[in-house]
Amino acid sequence: MNASPHLRTLKWSAWLGWQIESNWADLRLFFLYLVVKPITGSLMLVCMYYAAKSASPTRVPSEFLPYVYISNACYGLVGTVMFGMSYVIVSDRENYGMLKYVFISPARFQTYMVGRGLARGLEGLVGGGVTIIFGLFVFDPVRSAFTGGIDVLWLAVFLAIGSVMLWSCGMILGSAVLNMHRNGMFMSEGIAGVVYFLSGVVFPISMLPNWLQVVAMSLPTTYWLEGMRRSLTGMPNADSPLGKSPFTEWSNWELAGALTLSTAVLFAFSQWFYHRNLQKAWRNGKIEETTGV
Amino acid sequence: MSSLRLFTQAALARTYPRAVWMVRNRTWLIQETVLPVLSVSAFAFVYKSMQAPPEFVGFVIMGAAMTTFWMNVLWSMGAHLYWERDSGNLGLYIAAPAPLMSILAGMAMGGMTTTTVRAAAIVSAGLFIFDVPLQPTSWWLLAGTFLLTLIALYGLGMMFASLFLLWGREAWHTVNLLQEPVYLLTGMNFPLSIFPTVVSAIALLIPLSAGMDAMRQVLFRSQGVMDVGWEIALLAVLSVVFLFFARRGLNTLERRAREEGTLTVRWQ
Numbered sequence: 364m365n366a367s368p369h370l371r372t373l374k375w376s377a378w379l380g381w382q383i384e385s386n387w388a389d390l391r392l393f394f395l396y397l398v399v400k401p402i403t404g405s406l407m408l409v410c411m412y413y414a415a416k417s418a419s420p421t422r423v424p425s426e427f428l429p430y431v432y433i434s435n436a437c438y439g440l441v442g443t444v445m446f447g448m449s450y451v452i453v454s455d456r457e458n459y460g461m462l463k464y465v466f467i468s469p470a471r472f473q474t475y476m477v478g479r480g481l482a483r484g485l486e487g488l489v490g491g492g493v494t495i496i497f498g499l500f501v502f503d504p505v506r507s508a509f510t511g512g513i514d515v516l517w518l519a520v521f522l523a524i525g526s527v528m529l530w531s532c533g534m535i536l537g538s539a540v541l542n543m544h545r546n547g548m549f550m551s552e553g554i555a556g557v558v559y560f561l562s563g564v565v566f567p568i569s570m571l572p573n574w575l576q577v578v579a580m581s582l583p584t585t586y587w588l589e590g591m592r593r594s595l596t597g598m599p600n601a602d603s604p605l606g607k608s609p610f611t612e613w614s615n616w617e618l619a620g621a622l623t624l625s626t627a628v629l630f631a632f633s634q635w636f637y638h639r640n641l642q643k644a645w646r647n648g649k650i651e652e653t654t655g656v
Numbered sequence: 657m658s659s660l661r662l663f664t665q666a667a668l669a670r671t672y673p674r675a676v677w678m679v680r681n682r683t684w685l686i687q688e689t690v691l692p693v694l695s696v697s698a699f700a701f702v703y704k705s706m707q708a709p710p711e712f713v714g715f716v717i718m719g720a721a722m723t724t725f726w727m728n729v730l731w732s733m734g735a736h737l738y739w740e741r742d743s744g745n746l747g748l749y750i751a752a753p754a755p756l757m758s759i760l761a762g763m764a765m766g767g768m769t770t771t772t773v774r775a776a777a778i779v780s781a782g783l784f785i786f787d788v789p790l791q792p793t794s795w796w797l798l799a800g801t802f803l804l805t806l807i808a809l810y811g812l813g814m815m816f817a818s819l820f821l822l823w824g825r826e827a828w829h830t831v832n833l834l835q836e837p838v839y840l841l842t843g844m845n846f847p848l849s850i851f852p853t854v855v856s857a858i859a860l861l862i863p864l865s866a867g868m869d870a871m872r873q874v875l876f877r878s879q880g881v882m883d884v885g886w887e888i889a890l891l892a893v894l895s896v897v898f899l900f901f902a903r904r905g906l907n908t909l910e911r912r913a914r915e916e917g918t919l920t921v922r923w924q
Binding site: 408416422604 | 692839
């Protein structure tokens with residue numbers, strides 16, 4: 364396979380994605396836009412924590428704050444890439460009327476979607492990073508959680524495997540939207556919400572009923588978030604409610620192995636799903652269809 | 657044809673595609689009911705894992721239901737004229753004899769219909785799954801507050817729609833920006849009383865905050881920022897103000913858009 368057309372497509376689609384995302388405002392305003400969303404999203408969880416604590420001060424352990432704060436900041440990356448790659452289809456097809464031209468051009472269609480997702484991924488990475496730094500400065504419990512230091516090597520491993528996971532998630536949603544109307548763009552938010560729930564982003568999955576824990580353990584996002592939390596703040600205390608997670612006994616190697624395996628399955632599925640949906644969209648004339656309700 | 661009749665017919669005609677979409681596009685059943693319920697569950701489990709009082713889970717469910725209206729106001733009202741312009745419909749709306757306000761009223765009625773189904777699914781499933789204790793002081797007061805909140809909210813949506821007539825991609829990003837910060841400021845998942853008084857007072861100017869705070873007081877007998885009567889009065893004032901400014905804004909900005917030639921500009 365000749366890699367050059369893929370690289371060219373990736374480069375220019377990422378550039379285009381970044382321009383569309385960023386050049387509507389000056390750089391300072393854009394940066395503010397980039398960080399306001401994730402920070403306020405995490406602050407909402409902080410407010411929930413303090414509301415619960417003020418209602419029942421003795422019941423809420425302080426480890427919950429860094430747990431929800433860091434998980435939510437990391438999950439922002441999943442949300443932005445999933446939404447970004449599916450919104451590409453809606454915006455290029457319905458707003459700009461360009462999807463059909465991209466489809467018939469020599470550009471590689473999947474690589475084009477990945478490139479556009481890459482631009483959103485960068486936004487998510489900056490937003491998540493700034494959110495964590497903000498938390499370190501403002502909230503004592505978040506700062507205390509980082510006292511053990513960041514495990515940079517494992518962080519890099521989980522980020523690397525996570526990028527393939529994000530690519531696969533984005534491809535699945537983008538492919539589904541190919542055969543949907545404009546309202547399909549809201550589906551990615553709905554799916555992101557379901558994954559948010561099932562991956563135990565803001566609560567330990569041991570809280571879920573047993574049958575849902577099985578579903579949670581089949582999702583790569585669950586392993587990825589656990590890995591990210593561990594790399595950033597270490598293992599939770601065994602006597603804390605967060606220490607009762609099914610992963611307590613797992614080493615980082617086991618966690619990375621489970622993440623790799625589940626990501627491989629997800630990737631294979633995403634490729635099959637993409638090719639199937641692309642064929643269907645092409646046959647049904649969905650590549651150039653514009654809708655609106 | 658009298659102007660009232662023209663207004664009504666145009667509004668109903670614009671309501672029709674949004675309402676009939678529920679019957680023609682069955683995927684919405686999953687997308688608009690099951691998925692939101694599952695995502696709400698995450699926040700309900702946050703409170704459960706923190707062993708918060710049970711009415712807090714009720715706050716989350718009500719917040720999620722009301723958020724669907726906020727999302728509808730932002731995406732299907734505020735940003736919609738921007739989309740209509742991109743798809744070439746805006747010029748037709750302006751050229752038609754029906755007033756643009758009737759088009760917006762139709763979009764609001766259609767949006768309310770579909771969103772009410774979604775919100776009802778979230779509330780029913782939420783109450784059933786999480787067994788939230790309800791202690792309403794008055795169902796009539798609850799229904800009245802809810803309706804008034806919707807009028808104020810959709811009035812605000814109409815105002816956004818007129819503002820967004822002038823914008824290009826900024827409109828899309830502004831709508832995006834009005835989600836998480838507004839969820840935070842309106843206390844979507846937590847009582848507003850945890851904010852300092854100044855912040856709560858500012859937050860109450862968003863109909864979603866005043867409406868939710870009043871409905872929480874009625875439904876869960878929780879403590880609110882202000883008395884329910886005052887919050888209802890505030891919602892009534894906000895409804896009038898938003899609808900008034902929506903009408904004025906629409907006229908002014910439509911004229912400006914005509915003068916600047918931006919009514920048919922696409923792909924900005």
